[in-house]
Amino acid sequence: MNVEDLRPGRHLLLECRSGSHAYGLATPESDEDFRGVFLLPYDRLLGLHYTAQLADATNDRSYYELGRFVELLDKANPTALELLATTGVDVLYRHPLMNQxxxxxxxxxxCRDTFAGYAITQIRKARGLNKKVHNPMPEQRAGVEAFCYVIEHGRSQSLADWSHQTGTPAATLALAKVDHARDLYAMYHDSSGAGWGQGVSRPQSNQVVLSDVPKGQPVIAYLSFNKDGYSTYCRDHRAYWDWVERRNDARYLGTLAHGQGYDAKNMMHTLRLLEMATEIFTEGRLNVRRPNREFLLAVKAGRYTLDEVLELAEERLAALDAAVTKSELPEELPVGFAEGRLVELRRVLYDGQ
Known part of the structure; x- marks a missing residue:
């Protein structure tokens, strides 16, 4: 069974425009997305090949099996609730039984946690993306030596600066562990080139290198390796380049184009979700089509700085929490409510099968 099999009167129960078109936020560049609900053939429902969701190759069309849809409604899933709340010209087909x-x-x-939970995640992502945009990391990871510091004469300086000032190549140094001192090493210099100086590190290693130092060699200084700092740096470097590999380049170029250093489309939807959630608790309904199109599109266009957008989000989050406190909506659905509705619908829809 695939998306092409879904036709009104043949398994299709609900089909709506979704995304920017349903929100009233579409622009000439906006793709059309469609969401819906379908009914499995009776044998497929009872057999081993249950299908919870159907989608086309681009995911522009996505449809939930009736049981999966009710399960999502039971969990206050924003996408499912928006689909059920869609009205007017954006409803392409609705089976009469779906009115139940x-x-x-x-x-x-x-709804507070499901709507605001996504928004809070996007706020964190916005801060993280801003950091990545303004602090790009070189593809080549820095080595251990960049986190090593030489201690002598009561002061410390980076190993690179010390090597430059003293004319001592790091490759001719030797390190020995200092007892009872975490990540501190006695440093020696193989000035004669005898070969016992193993250097400070090896390529791709996460540790300093220790050498067998001949007896009687003088300690020329002490070296401190910021191991914790290096571990954090390696983790951040890996995360940054994983992000580069996974990112949507078209969206990222849009982020660079408006110059604010955050994904403006994501933050537009963050504000939209927080506003919709507040309306749920103040009006007792879910308004899919948004009344403030121009403002939301201005956010999408990057006309606000990250700090301004985050302040707007925090204000809306506070308004939402205040509305939840005053709301008379139930904490949760009655036990068995969702299953009861599903059973009622399926009994009618599969009548005689």
Whole structure:
């Protein structure tokens, strides 16, 4: 079974435009997305090949099996609730029985966490992306030596500066562990080139190198290796380049173009979700089409700095929490409510099969 098999009167129960078109935020560049609900053939429902969701290759069309859809409603999933709340020209088909599922019946205080949870995640991502945009990391990871510091005469300086000032190549140095001192090493110089100086590190190693120093060699200084700092740096470097590999380049170029250093589209949807959630608790309904198109599109265009957008998000989050406190919505759905509705619908839809 695939998306092409879904037709009104043949397994399709609900089909709506979704995304920017349903929100009233579409621009000429916006793709059309569609979401819906379908009914499995009876034998597929009872057999081993249950299908919870269907989607096309680009995921522009995505449809939930009725049981999966009700399960998502039971969990206050924003996407499922928005789909059920879609009205007007954006509803392309609605089976009459779907009118038995009214969005107001599924609204509970759980919506605070499901709507705001996504928003809070996006706020964290915005801060992280801003850091990545303004602090790019070189592809070649720095070595251990960049986190080594030489201690002598009561002061410390980087190993690189010390080597330059003294004319001592790091490759001719030798290190020995200092007892009872974490990440501190006695440093020796193989000035004669006898070969016992093993240097400070090896390529791709995460540790300093220790050498067998001949007896009687004088300690020329002490070396401190910031091991914890290097571990953090390696983790950040790996995370940065994993992000570079996974990122959507078109979206990233948009981020660079508006110059604010955050994913403006994500932050637009963050503000939208927080506003919709607040309306759930103040009006008792979910308004999919947004009344403040121009403002939200200005956010999407990057006309606000990151600090301004984060302040707007924090204000909306505070307003949401205040609305939740005053709301008379139930904490959660009654036990068995979702399953009861699903059973009722399936009994009618599969009548005689």
């Amino acid at each position: 599922l009214q969005v107001a019946d599924w609204l509970t205080k759980a």
